[in-house]
Amino acid sequence: MNILDNHRATDELQALDAAHHLHPFTDTAQINANGARVITHASGVHLTDSNGEKLLDGMAGLWCVNIGYGRKELANAAARQMSQLPYYNTFFQTTHPPVIELSSTLARLAPADLNRVFYAGSGSEANDTNIRFARHYWASLGKPDKSIIIARKNGYHGSTLGAASLGGMSAMHAQGGLPIPDVEHIAQPYWYAEGRDNSPEEFGIACARELEFAIARLGEKNVAAFIAEPVQGAGGVIIPPSTYWPEIQRICDAHEILLIVDEVICGFGRTGNWFGSETFGIRPDIITIAKGMSSGYLPIGGSIIREEIAEVFSQKGGEFVHGYTYSGHPVACAVAIENLRIMEEEDVIATVADVSAPYLEERWLSLADHPLVGEARIVGMMGALELAPEKSSRKPFASDEGDVGLICREHSFSNGLIMRHVGDKMVMSPPLVITKSEIDELVELAHMSLDQTYADLKQRGMLKVSQ
Numbered sequence: 001m002n003i004l005d006n007h008r009a010t011d012e013l014q015a016l017d018a019a020h021h022l023h024p025f026t027d028t029a030q031i032n033a034n035g036a037r038v039i040t041h042a043s044g045v046h047l048t049d050s051n052g053e054k055l056l057d058g059m060a061g062l063w064c065v066n067i068g069y070g071r072k073e074l075a076n077a078a079a080r081q082m083s084q085l086p087y088y089n090t091f092f093q094t095t096h097p098p099v100i101e102l103s104s105t106l107a108r109l110a111p112a113d114l115n116r117v118f119y120a121g122s123g124s125e126a127n128d129t130n131i132r133f134a135r136h137y138w139a140s141l142g143k144p145d146k147s148i149i150i151a152r153k154n155g156y157h158g159s160t161l162g163a164a165s166l167g168g169m170s171a172m173h174a175q176g177g178l179p180i181p182d183v184e185h186i187a188q189p190y191w192y193a194e195g196r197d198n199s200p201e202e203f204g205i206a207c208a209r210e211l212e213f214a215i216a217r218l219g220e221k222n223v224a225a226f227i228a229e230p231v232q233g234a235g236g237v238i239i240p241p242s243t244y245w246p247e248i249q250r251i252c253d254a255h256e257i258l259l260i261v262d263e264v265i266c267g268f269g270r271t272g273n274w275f276g277s278e279t280f281g282i283r284p285d286i287i288t289i290a291k292g293m294s295s296g297y298l299p300i301g302g303s304i305i306r307e308e309i310a311e312v313f314s315q316k317g318g319e320f321v322h323g324y325t326y327s328g329h330p331v332a333c334a335v336a337i338e339n340l341r342i343m344e345e346e347d348v349i350a351t352v353a354d355v356s357a358p359y360l361e362e363r364w365l366s367l368a369d370h371p372l373v374g375e376a377r378i379v380g381m382m383g384a385l386e387l388a389p390e391k392s393s394r395k396p397f398a399s400d401e402g403d404v405g406l407i408c409r410e411h412s413f414s415n416g417l418i419m420r421h422v423g424d425k426m427v428m429s430p431p432l433v434i435t436k437s438e439i440d441e442l443v444e445l446a447h448m449s450l451d452q453t454y455a456d457l458k459q460r461g462m463l464k465v466s467q
């Protein structure tokens with residue numbers, strides 16, 4: 001028996017988990033009543049639970065395990081670095097080889113002149129840094145009034161006070177007194193649900209123009225930045241119409257504001273290029289990175305800043321009174337370096353672009369023929385299905401939003417496929433290294449789950465359109 005198998009019995013683990021562990025984004029009473037599923041192993045694209053059941057991880061953990069599970073090279077890189085220098089900070093006019101190596105690698109891989117990296121322990125922390133950076137940047141240029149950050153409804157930028165304020169998740173704002181001051185939210189480019197009679201192209205332009213209206217309304221002299229994900233991930237894999245990003249770019253170019261692109265999901269290959277900004281032709285001033293940077297093996301995040309802006313910031317900003325104990329953690333950096341080395345050596349992104357993404361797209365879009373699917377959409381290796389009571393009208397279910405999605409997710413988990421539901425949308429984002437036969441498995445299990453959900457809804461009289 002592998003030493004890792006030598007754990008307590010499942011019911012005992014669940015009881016201890018219920019007694020002492022509070023889960024993130026979870027209804028505690030509910031999970032404790034049901035018992036959490038205990039994941040004990042993983043290899044490639046598959047997870048194994050404490051009962052020995054295997055699950056295909058269609059979410060790459062939380063959109064992060066880009067090179068798949070069980071890569072010994074990453075474990076070895078961590079062990080080597082831990083023996084040599086497990087920790088040291090970068091506050092005291094000090095630095096270390098892993099943080100230097102990773103920064104130069106990121107500068108090489110990131111678009112054009114994004115050359116300077118500020119590290120955080122996560123995507124949320126990095127977005128908190130971005131708020132402080134953007135505001136201090138303008139203040140050091142003698143424009144302290146430029147402090148408003150414009151973000152989007154249903155965007156996701158993390159869960160700290162700052163990042164959750166940038167995010168536009170109303171359920172998150174309802175707890176804990178968010179958002180913080182000087183954050184404004186504009187519409188999301190979500191054509192399926194909000195585009196009404198507009199064509200996607202018209203709707204994309206209209207949503208982007210909201211940024212220009214917001215800048216006019218708030219006063220350009222008061223606006224520091226606009227932040228957005230190239231494709232909204234947690235919001236439900238919302239892929240903007242083709243007209244959206246060019247118009248956003250035009251507006252950002254025409255006004256004196258920073259463009260912060262949150263690449264936490266889209267970065268490191270998810271959309272078929274190193275960064276989502278390349279896929280959508282965006283020229284960011286700052287990008288947020290985390291998740292796929294280390295394939296989730298260790299927590300690390302950061303902001304990559306355009307050379308010219310970083311230069312002004314360093315000339316005029318004085319001391320940036322901000323940082324984290326774990327900014328540029330040497331072990332996390334060593335693991336990220338190894339992860340990126342593997343991605344380059346194994347041509348992971350070229351394989352995604354040439355082989356896996358086109359194949360996944362073909363298979364995933366075939367699910368649009370299912371009677372329960374109103375729309376299937378995908379970019380690179382992330383996709384969504386809009387579950388709908390009536391094909392083609394784009395109207396929601398009469399039931400509470402999320403009820404149907406939850407039924408489908410439960411079926412999916414029972415069938416051995418991890419898909420997530422966002423309201424009544426099913427989303428997937430598998431490891432980038434998923435093979436064609438594993439893609440077949442994913443799509444077949446998704447199809448089976450749709451069939452079962454459809455049968456359930458029929459039986460319960462839930463195939464009703466909201467009036």
Ligand SMILES: *Cc1c(COP(=O)(O)O)cnc(C)c1O
Pocket residue numbers: 121122123124125127156157158159229233234262263264265290291301
């Ligand atoms: C996950 C996510 C974050 C937050 O990252 P954490 O590491 O969970 O703090 C920020 N932005 C986007 C787009 C994300 O998907």
